[in-house]
Amino acid sequence: xxxxxxxxxxxxxxxxxxxxxxxxxxxxxxxxxxxxxxxxxxxxxxxxxxxxxxxxxxxxxxxxxxxxxxxxxxxxxxxxxxxxxxxxxxxxxxxxxxxxxxxxxxxxxxxxxxxxxxxxxxxxxxxxxxxxxxxxxxxxxxxxxxxxxxxxxxxxxxxxxxxxxxxxxxxxxxxxxxxxxxxxxxxxxxxxxxxxxxxxxxxxxxxxxxxxxxxxxxxxxxxxxxxxxxxxxxxxxxxxxxxxxxxxxxxxxxxxxxxxxxxxxxxxxxxxxxxxxxxxxxxxxxxxxxxxxxxxxxxxxxxxxxxxxxxxxxxxxxxxxxxxxxxxxxxxxxxxxxxxxxxxxxxxxxxxxxxxxxxxxxxxxxxxxxxxxxxxxxxxxxxxxxxxxxxxxxxxxxxxxxxxxxxxxxxxxxxxxxxxxxxxxxxxxxxxxxxxxxxxxxxxxxxxxxxxxxxxxxxxxxxxxxxxxxxxxxxxxxxxxxxxxxxxxxxxxxxxxxxxxxxxxxxxxxxxxxxxxxxxxxxxxxxxxxxxxxxxxxxxxxxxxxxxxxxxxxxxxxxxxxxxxxxxxxxxxxxxxxxxxxxxxxxxxxxxxxxxxxxxxxxxxxxxxxxxxxxxxxxxxxxxxxxxxxxxxxxxxxxxxxxxxxxxxxxxxxxxxxxxxxxxxxxxxxxxxxxxx
Numbered sequence: 082x083x084x085x086x087x088x089x090x091x092x093x094x095x096x097x098x099x100x101x102x103x104x105x106x107x108x109x110x111x112x113x114x115x116x117x118x119x120x121x122x123x124x125x126x127x128x129x130x131x132x133x134x135x136x137x138x139x140x141x142x143x144x145x146x147x148x149x150x151x152x153x154x155x156x157x158x159x160x161x162x163x164x165x166x167x168x169x170x171x172x173x174x175x176x177x178x179x180x181x182x183x184x185x186x187x188x189x190x191x192x193x194x195x196x197x198x199x200x201x202x203x204x205x206x207x208x209x210x211x212x213x214x215x216x217x218x219x220x221x222x223x224x225x226x227x228x229x230x231x232x233x234x235x236x237x238x239x240x241x242x243x244x245x246x247x248x249x250x251x252x253x254x255x256x257x258x259x260x261x262x263x264x265x266x267x268x269x270x271x272x273x274x275x276x277x278x279x280x281x282x283x284x285x286x287x288x289x290x291x292x293x294x295x296x297x298x299x300x301x302x303x304x305x306x307x308x309x310x311x312x313x314x315x316x317x318x319x320x321x322x323x324x325x326x327x328x329x330x331x332x333x334x335x336x337x338x339x340x341x342x343x344x345x346x347x348x349x350x351x352x353x354x355x356x357x358x359x360x361x362x363x364x365x366x367x368x369x370x371x372x373x374x375x376x377x378x379x380x381x382x383x384x385x386x387x388x389x390x391x392x393x394x395x396x397x398x399x400x401x402x403x404x405x406x407x408x409x410x411x412x413x414x415x416x417x418x419x420x421x422x423x424x425x426x427x428x429x430x431x432x433x434x435x436x437x438x439x440x441x442x443x444x445x446x447x448x449x450x451x452x453x454x455x456x457x458x459x460x461x462x463x464x465x466x467x468x469x470x471x472x473x474x475x476x477x478x479x480x481x482x483x484x485x486x487x488x489x490x491x492x493x494x495x496x497x498x499x500x501x502x503x504x505x506x507x508x509x510x511x512x513x514x515x516x517x518x519x520x521x522x523x524x525x526x527x528x529x530x531x532x533x534x535x536x537x538x539x540x541x542x543x544x545x546x547x548x549x550x551x552x553x554x555x556x557x558x559x560x561x562x563x564x565x566x567x568x569x570x571x572x573x574x575x576x577x578x579x580x581x582x583x584x585x586x587x588x589x590x591x592x593x594x595x596x597x598x599x600x601x602x603x604x605x606x607x608x609x610x611x612x613x614x615x616x617x618x619x620x621x622x623x624x625x626x627x628x629x630x631x632x633x634x635x636x637x638x639x640x641x642x643x644x645x646x647x648x649x650x651x652x653x654x655x656x657x658x659x660x661x662x663x664x665x666x667x668x669x670x671x672x673x674x675x676x677x678x679x680x681x682x683x684x685x686x687x688x689x690x691x692x693x694x695x696x697x698x699x700x701x702x703x704x705x706x707x708x709x710x711x712x713x714x715x716x717x718x719x720x721x722x723x724x725x726x727x728x729x730x731x732x733x734x735x736x737x738x739x740x741x742x743x744x745x746x747x748x749x750x751x752x753x754x755x756x757x758x
Contacts, residue, residue: 082135084676086558087122088342089113089141090365094121097555098129099676106681108552110731118143118296119303131309138558140316140342143296144289144335149388151192153288154233154264158193159223159252160280161240162200168193168238168284172277192288193236199223201252209244215251224259234264234287238280243272243570264290270331271394274570274664278384278393285392286333293332297325314563319395320345320379321564321670324601333394337385339554341397344372344379346557347522350547352377353678353747359520359545360505362535363554364527366407367424371504372399373512374522380512383615383626395566400508404500406444406527407431410493412480418489420496432473433465441477443497443527445470446490450699452530452735454709454728487699498531502538513650516541524553529727529734533752537737548678548712548748551731556676563603563671565594568664575616575660580635587612587632587665594669603671613666616643618655624663625650678747682717700724700738712750719744723752 082102088095096109114120118141126134147153160167169191201220204213227235235256242249246269253267266287268279301313314322316338328335340363347361351374361372373380385396403422407430410420420443425431429438431445447453448470455467474486483489509516516539523532529546536544547553567590571583591610598608612632616639617624627642634642640657648654697704705724712729720743721727723736727750734750736742742752 083129083133084136084559085126085129085134085138086342086555087125087137087139088339088552088555088558089118089121089139089143090339094118094125095552095555096125097549097552097559097676099559099681101135101674104677104680104683106676106678108549108555108731110552117299119300122300123303123307126304126307131304131307134309135311136559137304137309137311137313138316138322138561139300139313140339140554140558141296141335142339144293144332145337145339145387147289147292148285148336152292153192153285154291155231156193156197156234156236156284156288157227157230157232158198158236158238158280158284158287159256160198160200160238161204162202164240165198165200166195167276168198168280169195172275193284197232199226203239203248203252205239205241205245205248207241207244209241211245211247215248215255217251217255220252220255221259224256227256227263228260232260232263233291234266235260236266236268236280236284236287238268238276238283240276242267242269243274243279246272264294266290272568272570273383273393274572275391275393278391281390282333282393285390286331290329290332293335294329297328301325316342316345316558316561317564318385318397319381319564319566320348320397320561322558322561323563323565327565327597331394333392336387336392336394337396337399340370340372340399340401341379342554342557342561343370343524344374344397344399344557345561346547346553347372347524348374348377348379349557349560349675350522350545350747350749351520354545354745354749354751356520356543356545358514358518359522360509360516360541362501362505362521362523362528362532363525364501364523364531365405365525366527367403367405367426368401368422369404369501369504369525369528370399370401371501371508372397373508373514375512375514381626384623398508398512400504402500402504404443404497406442406447406530408443408497409440410442410446410477410496411440412477416481418477418481418492418496420493421500431470433467433470434463435466435469439473439476441470441473441493443493445473446493447527447530449474449487449490450494451697451704451707452699452726453733454696454726487704488702491699491702494531494534498534498538501531501535505535505539511650520545522547524550524732526551526732529732529750531735533735533737533740537754542754544752546732546734546750546752548682548750549729549731550734551729559676562673563598563601565597565669566666567594567669568666571662571665573662574619574658575636575640575662576658578636578662583662583665584632584634587667590665590667591632591669594667598669598671601671603673607672609670609672611668611670613668614639614643614662615664615666617661617663618647618659619661626666682746682748696726698724698726698735705738715744715750717744717746717748 268283318337343363407424408421429436431442520543615624644654723740727734
């Protein structure tokens with residue numbers, strides 16, 4: 082059987098294929114078809130007999146694009162009487178701009194304006210007691226109104242429903258009965274105790290639900306017509322894969338699935354290379370994504386801010402910045418150069434694409450400096466015209482008063498690298514790790530071009546660039562495991578916790594999560610359960626999670642574990658009596674077979690590397706003659722001394738002077754600073 086990872090992006094759709102029997106591994110990249118995603122997926126699979134395909138794991142940006150572009154269903158919110166405008170009032174926190182930004186304005190439009198918000202008379206107290214039950218007649222009358230106004234989706238968000246979902250579920254049942262073709266979402270599916278993030282997440286869940294259902298149905302129907310008989314699985318924001326049913330219940334779990342694929346692949350490569358902690362660095366055409374892997378585990382955050390809204394679902398902790406190959410370099414009023422976040426995109430793209438773009442971009446700078454060859458990208462499928470880059474460089478140089486376009490191009494690269502340096506430093510230091518103690522796993526079409534320069538700034542001594550780096554995120558889909566998260570609020574001081582009750586609740590949650598994965602076809606022996614305790618010190622706003630393999634714990638153990646975690650991240654700890662337990666979480670993870678990259682590398686018979694091909698590459702203010710090697714000719718154990726260029730179908734790697742490289746047993750390019758430098 083053949084397993085396929087399909088990563089659908091806005092410009093390209095990437096595929097990675099693994100034949101379980103032969104060990105063969107191959108990749109493919111086709112143009113995306115935003116108007117009909119299935120068309121690009123089918124195009125990439127046209128050479129494969131779908132009856133031989135086992136797992137198709139799918140990562141997509143469709144949910145993210147829908148939220149950002151506000152392209153979703155006509156949605157109503159039904160909430161507790163007196164709280165109609167809670168989602169607009171918010172929680173007084175500024176999720177963009179910062180508290181001292183005097184120019185801050187509430188910029189994003191709300192997906193549900195005032196006239197689409199409705200209330201009913203119900204109430205649940207803070208301790209979970211239903212003090213005003215739902216009146217079915219009131220909900221039925223509201224359903225008639227919603228039907229008349231032709232709403233396509235409804236978000237039911239009641240106060241304190243995280244403590245007791247009874248009222249929410251009852252209202253949702255009545256609405257579903259009278260609105261059979263309307264998507265209904267309830268906030269208590271994700272029982273987080275902060276009302277505003279929970280409400281906003283539920284509203285967006287309803288907002289994208291009809292579109293995601295149509296997307297999934299069309300994709301799977303198209304695959305079925307071509308002879309695919311197995312299930313399509315989907316990459317989620319938390320780095321696990323989920324079934325169709327799970328995604329249709331909570332489509333917001335797809336939100337950052339495409340980004341999660343790269344971090345998942347980075348963690349897999351780190352494990353294969355015995356590198357416990359790494360920073361993942363995915364640099365594409367318009368942006369770069371930075372993630373953190375500690376002890377082989379991608380780090381997760383419970384809340385992520387998207388276009389100024391807090392999304393209360395587990396996500397891999399990935400930071401995105403507007404720095405990519407298409408980032409535009411432009412002059413500022415004071416005569417300096419700024420790079421990004423504006424991007425030339427794929428069309429018209431950088432000036433060198435010859436599609437009408439006139440702006441000087443990071444890709445144009447790399448071409449001028451010899452870091453990218455003039456033969457083009459994707460094996461020559463995307464032709465590059467150096468003279469167009471030179472013309473764009475001359476225009477920008479004139480604007481900023483520079484005469485040397487190569488010096489200016491090097492400056493553009495340096496500014497771009499500085500932007501990425503800040504993001505990597507932030508994501509690692511916030512986790513209590515210094516970048517110098519970590520390795521950098523670089524991928525994406527442009528990651529290998531910038532990796533060593535970024536690592537040098539951070540004093541990182543090792544850089545790993547995997548094979549097929551430009552399609553690496555698709556590999557992460559096949560390296561991911563099925564995952565199910567469950568959370569339960571448990572707000573009280575640690576000193577007041579009944580640990581026997583905590584253990585019982587965690588066991589019940591763990592069994593429920595295990596049963597969900599078993600229903601999706603996993604064997605019980607292949608399912609691991611993690612138990613997590615959300616904790617904070619009194620007076621703090623957000624919590625940290627203590628991870629355990631057993632639900633059995635006590636006051637002393639949990640206080641010590643939290644203190645160690647907190648001190649490692651922030652440099653100090655408080656006395657145990659200040660500790661609070663906020664919630665209980667279980668994570669069920671199903672162990673599945675992973676691609677055997679070492680076997681795939683052994684299956685190939687590469688030609689001998691050709692060290693006679695060279696070109697002029699700009700380093701440290703001058704051009705130097707450098708060998709240009711083709712990655713497919715390199716085998717495990719081969720060593721390369723910098724400076725050198727390594728080219729591949731989907732990416733290029735720059736090995737700087739004073740750095741050496743070698744190929745490891747899974748085909749990754751391991752680059753290390755030369756001893757003594």
